[in-house]
Amino acid sequence: MFVNWALQEVNLKIVYYGPGLSGKTTNLEFIYHKLDPSLRGDLITLKTREERTLYFDFLQLEVGRIKGMKPKFNLYTIPGQVYYSYSRKIILRGVDGVVFVADSQADRMTENLDSLMDLEQNLIENGHSLENFPWVLQYNKRDLPRVIPINELNAKLNFHRVPVVEAVASRGAGVMETLKSAIQGVVGRVQKVI
Amino acid sequence: MLQLAEKPAEQFMLSTETFNQVNDILRDLVTSTRSDFALFCDANGNPITHHGKQHVVNLSGLSALAAGNFAATAEMARVIGEKEGFKFIFQEGDRRNLYLCNVGFNFLLAIIFDKAVALGLVRIFANKTVENLKGVLDKAAQAEKKASDFIDSEFGLLLGKELDKSFSL
Ligand SMILES: Nc1nc2c(ncn2[C@@H]2O[C@H](COP(=O)(O)OP(=O)(O)OP(=O)(O)O)[C@@H](O)[C@H]2O)c(=O)[nH]1
Ligand SMILES: [Mg+2]
Numbered sequence: 251m252f253v254n255w256a257l258q259e260v261n262l263k264i265v266y267y268g269p270g271l272s273g274k275t276t277n278l279e280f281i282y283h284k285l286d287p288s289l290r291g292d293l294i295t296l297k298t299r300e301e302r303t304l305y306f307d308f309l310q311l312e313v314g315r316i317k318g319m320k321p322k323f324n325l326y327t328i329p330g331q332v333y334y335s336y337s338r339k340i341i342l343r344g345v346d347g348v349v350f351v352a353d354s355q356a357d358r359m360t361e362n363l364d365s366l367m368d369l370e371q372n373l374i375e376n377g378h379s380l381e382n383f384p385w386v387l388q389y390n391k392r393d394l395p396r397v398i399p400i401n402e403l404n405a406k407l408n409f410h411r412v413p414v415v416e417a418v419a420s421r422g423a424g425v426m427e428t429l430k431s432a433i434q435g436v437v438g439r440v441q442k443v444i
Numbered sequence: 445m446l447q448l449a450e451k452p453a454e455q456f457m458l459s460t461e462t463f464n465q466v467n468d469i470l471r472d473l474v475t476s477t478r479s480d481f482a483l484f485c486d487a488n489g490n491p492i493t494h495h496g497k498q499h500v501v502n503l504s505g506l507s508a509l510a511a512g513n514f515a516a517t518a519e520m521a522r523v524i525g526e527k528e529g530f531k532f533i534f535q536e537g538d539r540r541n542l543y544l545c546n547v548g549f550n551f552l553l554a555i556i557f558d559k560a561v562a563l564g565l566v567r568i569f570a571n572k573t574v575e576n577l578k579g580v581l582d583k584a585a586q587a588e589k590k591a592s593d594f595i596d597s598e599f600g601l602l603l604g605k606e607l608d609k610s611f612s613l
Binding site for chain 2: 263
């Protein structure tokens with residue numbers, strides 16, 4: 251969090267985490283197209299020729315003043331592919347909240363779990379942990395044929411009982427709900443801890 | 445007293461007084477180097493303030509990219525065994541050049557200048573600017589107010605309504 255009292259701005263950083271191809275970039279693209287241009291900046295994407303995130307995507311959102319302060323939300327995605335490990339560490343610096351985009355397909359469970367463990371490890375290096383940090387789970391790709399039932403996903407991934415949103419990010423379903431839930435998690439934690 | 449420039453922190457509170465001092469320093473830098481533009485941001489990619497010609501529209505984007513670029517370059521230094529990291533990053537364009545350096549551990553300074561301005565001159569003034577900025581930031585106690593002074597349950601409620609409106613939920 252960065253508070254600039256002269257400009258009365260509060261900057262919060264929210265990172266979309268999750269395994270490769272789970273739909274993190276698709277979330278940001280939908281938010282970008284959905285929001286009025288007066289509420290958001292340009293979408294910056296650093297990607298490979300194959301459209302995979304190479305370093306990060308970035309999008310800034312603003313909403314109207316609240317109690318005199320202007321909240322700004324800086325949304326980042328990480329590259330999910332396993333070998334971009336160092337980039338993920340860099341993007342997580344200064345993070346205030348996380349959206350974990352899980353892939354609901356039956357054959358992606360190992361990747362979801364590996365990515366969640368990787369997130370936990372990186373949060374610990376930043377002095378946080380999944381247990382005491384605001385994060386939400388998005389179960390994405392609910393439109394595909396062989397998806398894992400929600401209760402099974404919860405049993406495997408939601409051991410800290412964080413908010414869950416079902417999504418079809420490619421159609422925008424659940425995307426704004428996920429973001430709202432993540433923002434409220436961050437704001438709720440500020441009230442409790444600081 | 446908290447040393448803003450060096451201490452890793454979860455929350456930064458920048459007071460109006462410090463902000464104004466930083467602004468003055470940036471103005472001096474742009475004037476004395478006749479640069480187009482100087483941006484001061486934090487190492488996490490939050491823009492703080494800038495001075496100069498307004499041809500850079502997306503300040504938040506520039507700050508995010510500067511922070512990402514700087515972090516990646518620092519890691520490159522480590523990989524090749526440069527323990528202290530690189531002192532600055534310099535990019536040469538057709539019309540304009542970019543100079544990027546860190547200000548202590550937590551902040552970055554980006555300078556955009558015309559090809560006609562000598563790099564040596566920018567370097568000298570950038571070094572001086574970094575020292576001045578560090579001086580101001582190290583003396584600055586974090587602003588008195590805490591985030592929880594204004595981020596209370598009323599703030600949460602109002603924000604929720606604002607998000608519903610903006611997101612048309
Ligand atoms: N069927 C379906 N496809 C989706 C959904 N969400 C995303 N996709 C597709 O999945 C592919 C990967 O999406 P990305 O958003 O690029 O994935 P990513 O998580 O950013 O991947 P990395 O950048 O490699 O980490 C794209 O072809 C998307 O169109 C969904 O809900 N349903
Ligand atoms: Mg991506």
